[in-house]
Amino acid sequence: xxxxxxxxxxxxxxxxxxxxxxxxxxxxxxxxxxxxxxxxxxxxxxxxxxxxxxxxxxxxxxxxxxxxxxxxxxxxxxxxxxxxxxxxxxxxxxxxxxxxxxxxxxxxxxxxxxxxxxxxxxxxxxxxxxxxxxxxxxxxxxxxxxxxxxxxxxxxxxxxxxxxxxxxxxxxxxxxxxxxxxxxxxxxxxxxxxxxxxxxxxxxxxxxxxxxxxxxxxxxxxxxxxxxxxxxxxxxxxxxxxxxxxxxxxxxxxxxxxxxxxxxxxxxxxxxxxxxxxxxxxxxxxxxxxxxxxxxxxxxxxxxxxxxxxxxxxxxxxxxxxxxxxxxxxxxxxxxxxxxxxxxxxxxxxxxxxxxxxxxxxxxxxxxxxxxxxxxxxxxxxxxxxxxxxxxxxxxxxxxxxxxxxxxxxxxxxxxxxxxxxxxx
Amino acid sequence: xxxxxxxxxxxxxxxxxxxxxxxxxxxxxxxxxxxxxxxxxxxxxxxxxxxxxxxxxxxxxxxxxxxxxxxxxxxxxxxxxxxxxxxxxxxxxxxxxxxxxxxxxxxxxxxxxxxxxxxxxxxxxxxxxxxxxxxxxxxxxxxxxxxxxxxxxxxxxxxxxxxxxxxxxxxxxxxxxxxxxxxxxxxxxxxxxxxxxxxxxxxxxxxxxxxxxxxxxxxxxxxxxxxxxxxxxxxxxxxxxxxxxxxxxxxxxxxxxxxxxxxxxxxxxxxxxxxxxxxxxxxxx
Numbered sequence: 204x205x206x207x208x209x210x211x212x213x214x215x216x217x218x219x220x221x222x223x224x225x226x227x228x229x230x231x232x233x234x235x236x237x238x239x240x241x242x243x244x245x246x247x248x249x250x251x252x253x254x255x256x257x258x259x260x261x262x263x264x265x266x267x268x269x270x271x272x273x274x275x276x277x278x279x280x281x282x283x284x285x286x287x288x289x290x291x292x293x294x295x296x297x298x299x300x301x302x303x304x305x306x307x308x309x310x311x312x313x314x315x316x317x318x319x320x321x322x323x324x325x326x327x328x329x330x331x332x333x334x335x336x337x338x339x340x341x342x343x344x345x346x347x348x349x350x351x352x353x354x355x356x357x358x359x360x361x362x363x364x365x366x367x368x369x370x371x372x373x374x375x376x377x378x379x380x381x382x383x384x385x386x387x388x389x390x391x392x393x394x395x396x397x398x399x400x401x402x403x404x405x406x407x408x409x410x411x412x413x414x415x416x417x418x419x420x421x422x423x424x425x426x427x428x429x430x431x432x433x434x435x436x437x438x439x440x441x442x443x444x445x446x447x448x449x450x451x452x453x454x455x456x457x458x459x460x461x462x463x464x465x466x467x468x469x470x471x472x473x474x475x476x477x478x479x480x481x482x483x484x485x486x487x488x489x490x491x492x493x494x495x496x497x498x499x500x501x502x503x504x505x506x507x508x509x510x511x512x513x514x515x516x517x518x519x520x521x522x523x524x525x526x527x528x529x530x531x532x533x534x535x536x537x538x539x540x541x542x543x544x545x546x547x548x549x550x551x552x553x554x555x556x557x558x559x560x561x562x563x564x565x566x567x568x569x570x571x572x573x574x575x576x577x578x579x580x581x582x583x584x585x586x587x588x589x590x591x592x593x594x595x596x597x598x599x600x601x602x603x604x605x606x607x608x609x610x611x612x613x614x615x616x617x618x619x620x621x622x623x624x625x626x627x628x
Numbered sequence: 629x630x631x632x633x634x635x636x637x638x639x640x641x642x643x644x645x646x647x648x649x650x651x652x653x654x655x656x657x658x659x660x661x662x663x664x665x666x667x668x669x670x671x672x673x674x675x676x677x678x679x680x681x682x683x684x685x686x687x688x689x690x691x692x693x694x695x696x697x698x699x700x701x702x703x704x705x706x707x708x709x710x711x712x713x714x715x716x717x718x719x720x721x722x723x724x725x726x727x728x729x730x731x732x733x734x735x736x737x738x739x740x741x742x743x744x745x746x747x748x749x750x751x752x753x754x755x756x757x758x759x760x761x762x763x764x765x766x767x768x769x770x771x772x773x774x775x776x777x778x779x780x781x782x783x784x785x786x787x788x789x790x791x792x793x794x795x796x797x798x799x800x801x802x803x804x805x806x807x808x809x810x811x812x813x814x815x816x817x818x819x820x821x822x823x824x825x826x827x828x829x830x831x832x833x834x835x836x837x838x839x840x841x842x843x844x845x846x847x848x849x850x851x852x853x854x855x856x857x858x859x860x861x862x863x864x865x866x867x868x869x870x871x872x873x874x875x876x877x878x879x880x881x882x883x884x885x886x887x888x889x890x891x892x893x894x895x896x897x898x899x900x901x902x903x904x905x906x907x908x909x910x911x912x913x
Contacts, residue, residue, distance in 0.1 A: 283697045293876045446902045453895035464884030476774035606911040
C-alpha cells in the first residue's frame with residue numbers, strides 16, 4: 204500500500220521487529236500519513252463505517268454461534284433461548300439482525316457515492332470490481348443468515364430463492380439439490396447454510412483487504428473527480444480523516460442503536476416469529492428489504508430463466524460499468540445532464556424496492572417492468588451515450604483550487620456556465 | 629423426486645401470486661390503536677396489568693394454547709408481572725410434568741418446579757388439532773410479535789420515528805372482542821366463526837371471553853382493579869403476551885437511552901475535535 208514510508212521505530216524492540224516484519228510501517232503509511240484528497244465529503248466516511256460494521260457483525264455473530272443450534276427441530280427454539288436466557292442474548296441477536304440492515308444501508312450509500320462521483324473509472328476499475336464481489340458475498344451471507352432462525356419466512360424465502368437456480372438449463376436441478384442437500388429445503392440445507400454463513404464473512408474480510416489495497420494504489424477519488432497533484436491537494440489520513448470518520452461513525456451508530464434497541468423488529472417480518480412449517484405457505488413471501496429491488500426485477504419478467512438472468516445480470520452489469528461510462532469527466536458535479544439521469548436512477552431503485560414488496564399483479568408488474576427497463580437502460584444506454592453527447596462544466600485546475608473556489612465552475616460558482624469540454628481527468 | 633420439487637415450486641409460486649389476491653378479496657378491519665404502558669422509548673410494563681393478563685391466560689387461554697418457551701421462573705423475574713418466588717413455586721406445583729428416566733428406568737410424573745417450562749395443554753399438535761375442530765391453537769410464546777397488519781406507505785416510514793411497533797398487541801386486543809354476526813351474503817362454515825379483524829374473517833376459535841368470566845383482584849375500595857369486561861380482558865391478556873414475547877423489553881429500552889445519550893455526547897465531542905483539527909486547513913470551517 205503506497206504512501207510515504209516515513210515510519211521510524213523509536214525503541215530498540217521496535218527496530219528489531221520492523222527489520223523482520225515491517226507491519227508497523229505498513230500501518231503507518233496506510234492509515235496514518237496516507238495522503239487523502241482534502242476535499243472528501245461525508246459520503247467518503249462510509250468506507251470506514253462499512254469496515255466497522257463487518258467487524259461488528261463478525262463479533263456478534265461469533266458469540267451468537269456459541270449459543271445457536273443449527274438443526275431444523277431446534278434452531279427456532281435455540282434463537283428464543285438466546286433471546287430469553289442467554290445473558291444479553293437479546294442484545295446480541297438484535298444487534299446482529301439489525302446490523303445486517305445497517306451494513307446494507309451503508310453499502311448502498313457507498314455504491315451510489317461511487318456511481319455519482321465516477322469512482323469506478325480508470326485507474327480504479329479493479330477497486331470497483333472488488334467492491335462488486337464484496338457486495339455479492341454480502342448478499343449471499345445475509346440471505347443465508349436470514350434462514351438460520353428457521354421461521355416461516357426463513358424457510359419459504361430459502362425455498363423460493365434456491366428454486367431460482369433450477370431455471371439454469373442442464374445443471375440447474377443438480378445445483379439446487381446441492382444447495383438443499385436433499386430433495387427440499389430441510390435440515391441439511393440449514394446445516395450447510397450455517398456453515399457458509401460463518402465462512403463467507405471471513406471471505407468478505409479477505410476481499411476487503413484487497414479492496415483497501417487496490418484503493419491505496421491510486422488513492423481515494425474525490426468530489427472534484429480530478430487526481431491529486433501536489434501536497435496542497437492532500438491531507439494526512441491521521442488526524443484529519445480519522446477524526447472525521449469517527450464523528451460520522453458515531454452519528455451512524457445512533458441510527459443503528461435506534462433500530463436495534465427501540466424498533467428491533469421493524470425491518471424484520473412478523474411471519475419469521477412462526478416456526479418453519481413446510482405444510483403452510485405464508486400469504487406473502489417477501490425477502491428482506493435490501494433484496495427488494497432485485498426481487499422486483501426478477502418478478503418483472505414473466506419467464507423464469509430470463510427473470511433469474513435479469514436479477515443476476517442487474518448486479519453483474521456493475522462489473523462492466525467502468526467501460527460502459529464513456530465520459531472523460533469523473534465527478535457528477537461537473538455533468539449537469541448526467542445528474543438528472545443519476546437521480547432518476549436512484550429514485551428508480553427505491554421504487555423498485557417498493558414494488559418488490561408488493562404482490563406481482565396488475566399495475567405493480569407494469570411499473571416493475573418500466574423500472575427494470577430504466578435500470579438497465581441507465582447502464583447500457585445512458586452511460587455510454589451521455590459521455591459522447593454531454594458538455595461537462597469546466598473542471599478546476601486542482602483539488603486545492605476546487606476547495607478554495609479558484610477557477611473552474613465548481614459548486615461554489617453559478618451553474619450553467621457551460622464551458623468547453625475539459626480534456627482533463 | 630422431480631415431482632416433489634415441481635410441487636414445492638408450484639406451491640411457492642402460488643403463495644407468491646395468490647396471497648395478495650386472497651388478502652384483498654376479504655374485508656379485514658385495521659385494529660384501532662390502544663394506549664399501552666410499554667410503548668415508546670420509556671415504556672414499561674404495568675405489573676398489575678400483566679398479572680391480570682396472566683390470570684386471563686391461565687384461566688381461559690391456557691386450556692387450549694401452549695406457552696412453550698416460557699419457564700415458570702420468568703414470572704418472578706425483573707421487568708415482568710412481578711409475582712413473588714413463593715407464588716411462582718406454588719403455581720408451578722399445581723402442574724404435573726413428565727420426568728425421568730429414574731434409576732429403575734421408568735418415566736414418572738412429578739409436580740412442576742419454577743425451572744420447568746409451561747406444560748402444553750395437549751401432548752402434540754395432532755392431539756391439539758383433533759380436540760379443536762381440526763385447527764391446532766398456535767403457541768403463545770412469541771405470538772405478539774408473530775401477528776401484525778400492514779401499515780402501508782407512508783405510515784411505515786412515520787413508525788420509525790414514533791417507534792410504533794405494537795401492531796401485534798393491537799391486533800390481539802381487537803381480535804378477541806372482534807366477533808360479529810357475519811354480514812349479509814357471507815356464509816361461515818359450521819364450527820367456524822366470523823371475526824372482523826381476523827385475516828379472511830373466518831376463524832376456527834370460538835369467542836373465548838365473556839364479560840365476568842375472569843374475576844379480577846379487588847382494590848381497596850372493594851371493586852375489581854379493572855372492569856371485568858371482554859374489552860378489558862383482551863387488552864390485559866394482549867399486554868401479558870407482549871411481555872411473554874419480549875421479556876427483556878424494559879432492560880432493552882433502558883440501555884437504549886443510555887447508549888444514545890453516550891453517543892450523542894461522544895459525537896458532539898468528536899464534532900468539536902474535528903472542527904479544531906481542521907481549523908488550520910485553508911478553505912475548511
